Amino acid sequence: MASTASEVSQQVQSNNNRPIFKSVKALTESPELTSLPPSYTYTTNSDDEIVADPDEDDPIPIIDYSLLVTGTPDQRAMTIHDLGKACEEWGFFMLINHFVSKTIMEKMVDEVFAFFNLREEEKQEYAGKDVMDPVRYGTSSNVSMDKVLFWRDFLKIVVHPEFHSPDKPPGFRETSAEYCRRTWKVGKELLKGISESLGLEANYIEDTMNLDSGWQMIAANMYPPCPQPELAMGIPPHSDHGLLNLLLQNGVSGLQVLHNGKWINVGSTSNCQLVFVSDHLEVVSNGKYKSVLHRAVVSNKATRMSLAVVIAPSLDTVVEPAKEFLDNQRNPAAYVGMKHRDYMQLQKSNRLNGKSVLDRVKI
Numbered sequence: 203m204a205s206t207a208s209e210v211s212q213q214v215q216s217n218n219n220r221p222i223f224k225s226v227k228a229l230t231e232s233p234e235l236t237s238l239p240p241s242y243t244y245t246t247n248s249d250d251e252i253v254a255d256p257d258e259d260d261p262i263p264i265i266d267y268s269l270l271v272t273g274t275p276d277q278r279a280m281t282i283h284d285l286g287k288a289c290e291e292w293g294f295f296m297l298i299n300h301f302v303s304k305t306i307m308e309k310m311v312d313e314v315f316a317f318f319n320l321r322e323e324e325k326q327e328y329a330g331k332d333v334m335d336p337v338r339y340g341t342s343s344n345v346s347m348d349k350v351l352f353w354r355d356f357l358k359i360v361v362h363p364e365f366h367s368p369d370k371p372p373g374f375r376e377t378s379a380e381y382c383r384r385t386w387k388v389g390k391e392l393l394k395g396i397s398e399s400l401g402l403e404a405n406y407i408e409d410t411m412n413l414d415s416g417w418q419m420i421a422a423n424m425y426p427p428c429p430q431p432e433l434a435m436g437i438p439p440h441s442d443h444g445l446l447n448l449l450l451q452n453g454v455s456g457l458q459v460l461h462n463g464k465w466i467n468v469g470s471t472s473n474c475q476l477v478f479v480s481d482h483l484e485v486v487s488n489g490k491y492k493s494v495l496h497r498a499v500v501s502n503k504a505t506r507m508s509l510a511v512v513i514a515p516s517l518d519t520v521v522e523p524a525k526e527f528l529d530n531q532r533n534p535a536a537y538v539g540m541k542h543r544d545y546m547q548l549q550k551s552n553r554l555n556g557k558s559v560l561d562r563v564k565i
């Protein structure tokens with residue numbers, strides 16, 4: 203007899219102090235699954251929600267990285283101007299000609315799939331409990347806090363200042379080391395351009411955020427096909443912590459960013475990196491650049507994979523608005539300073555819910 207949806211739904215048990223959970227991937231492989239288990243039913247205010255494709259008159263900004271790093275002084279100045287505009291108006295842009303080769307991006311996607319295709323027991327060795335665990339395999343977002351489960355499995359790995367990797371699959375470590383090195387460089391160059399776009403010295407963010415010992419994390423997200431995608435959510439609306447997030451996806455769409463009150467379908471992209479302004483950049487710029495709300499919806503057709511690279515200050519950096527912008531009367535600080543480490547702890551004690559963590563440091 204087929205089990206009920208709730209029988210095959212999420213379970214969190216304790217085994218040798220390690221949480222053992224049912225991943226979405228394992229759930230989709232069980233023959234009993236014909237409908238969405240109730241614990242995954244997500245309700246949106248779909249009546250007042252607008253979802254749209256990008257508008258020709260207001261397209262998603264595209265930034266040409268090669269012009270930033272190898273362009274003429276005029277091209278670089280123009281790109282910095284465009285970068286500032288993209289950060290201010292969208293908090294999001296597509297990065298082209300970024301010198302992270304197609305080969306390494308494809309290899310990275312393959313290694314991430316190879317990890318998720320390991321046997322469940324092998325993956326569960328990395329089932330972490332704490333946001334500070336350097337290698338953490340999990341499901342949903344924060345299972346102990348989530349009221350509704352999200353249709354997503356994830357693998358999060360801290361890769362800088364100390365590099366970590368799961369031991370399996372065999373090629374993961376090497377490919378990820380290379381991918382992380384290259385994306386870190388891209389992130390740092392973008393932050394130089396962004397500093398300049400704010401009227402600061404090129405090295406301002408790099409120096410004040412102590413990026414030499416900066417914190418880089420990769421988050422691989424896996425969204426298997428969902429029996430009732432309209433009732434589920436892959437990852438709910440949120441902004442990211444850190445300065446920037448560079449995202450790669452496997453050619454399956456699902457990402458939406460909030461722009462002027464509408465959820466814009468980003469669509470499938472190949473060869474480009476999607477760049478998000480994250481919470482700490484909003485703080486440093488004293489709110490001039492806003493971290494972008496985004497979410498991932500799911501489909502019943504294909505497995506979607508995305509890989510986020512978070513570029514963040516060192517854990518001991520107190521992130522606060524750049525003093526250069528502040529003027530007590532006309533432009534007072536809009537955020538209190540907080541150590542990156544404490545910000546992460548705050549995030550851990552919250553559900554993934556819009557910009558609720560950032561709101562805690564807003565004055």
Ligand SMILES: O=C(O)CCC(=O)C(=O)O
Nearest residue numbers: 421423442457498508510
């Ligand atoms: O899968 C996506 O497109 C979004 C992932 C994401 O927002 C994240 O990892 O923070």
Ligand SMILES: [Fe+2]
Nearest residue numbers: 440441442496
């Ligand atoms: Fe995100």
